[in-house]
Amino acid sequence: SLSQGLFWGTGRRPADDVAEEFTRRWESLFGLEEGGARVQLSAADLAEPVARLFAAERPGWATGRLHSPDLQICATDVDAINRGDYQVVLGELHAAWPTLDCDIFTAWHPDIDRLREELTADLGEHRVRLLHPATWPRHTGRGSAGLTGVTDRLLGFAAAPGADPDRLLPATSVTVSDEDGTLVATASDGHRWPLIEMFAGMLNGLAVDAFKLTTPAPHIPRITIDRLVISRETWRTTVAETGLAAITNERERYLATRAWRGRLNLPDQVFVKIGTEVKPCYFDLTSPHYVGVLCTMLRTAGDDVSVVIGEALPTPEQAWVPDHDGNRYFSELRLQITDSVPAGGGR
Secondary structure, three states, X not given: OHHHHHOOOOOOOHHHHHHHHHHHHHHOXXXXXXXXXXXXXXXXXXXXXXHHHOOOOOOOOHHHHEEEEEEEEEOOOHXXXXXXXXXXXXXXXXXXXXXXXXXXXXXXXOOHHHHHHHHHHHHOOOOEEEOOOOOOOOOOHHHOOOOOOOOOEEEEOOOOOOOOOOOEEEHHHOXXXXXXXXXXXXXXXXXXXXXXXXXXHHHHHHHOOOOOOOOXXXXXXXXXXXXXXXXXXXXXXXXXXXOOOOOOOHHXXXXXXXXXXXXXXXXXXXXXXXXXXXXXXXXXXXXXXXXXXXXXXXXXXXXXXXXXXEEOXXXXXXXXXXXXXXXXXXXXXXXXXXXXXXXXXXX
């Protein structure tokens, strides 16, 4: 139980140093300059420095083989995509986390067993999954695992309901031995894992949101590799610095918002993440209604609260998915990248 402090809690953790170094190495490749709005890079030019900066021989643990990027296509219509006239935006990359492995995607799939078998083929049998307490942060029914393998075990590290007795692996029942310099975890039934697999669920929870390519700054340009946007243009400020929170007159707040937009050189369509909110919200800064909502949200947040503004990309003109009535929509593609090299340590 003492080891949990290395992964969770409010204090400084070893993983924080790793995440910061990861970001620093990526940022060193971009050549960011103050005031620039765009950085255009080539995958061919980046291949050698990336291989040098991230020279890992193999993934460290089983789930570290698999990553899930969320992609959006920027195009005017289907014909534009078919002729290659499009750009792709990386929304997020969930490292060490198969986003397809949750009930929201698998509950109505016609062949869940096949999905489960294919995930097991990628990651191996006898994986160790966490048995989460009911009140565990961010663990909800929406994200409940849907593809637990038939040989997978549930690691009980705290009081939690719903354990399958046949799968339960109490943390207190696991012994650790040093075998020729390799730490091996052994269950009471004799099954053995590299010790790191006991911490796989904890590592996954840290890695899932750790793919950050730039450090926070007042302005970060859009960064593109070939036709893939890996970072949207972003601005960071505070509620007080916007100067919008105290204005209640509709005309004055609209004019003040337009002036604020001009000072920061924002696009008209943006996503704004206020520090007191869980998710970013879409705003059209040409709309008095949207401006009113934005100013109200800023006023209720507090002067010192952070405000992060990101460009809306794809733009409304790039909503390329049509319906039968001619309406067009955005779409998000959820993909999965699997490393062809097995995880270190074996089984």
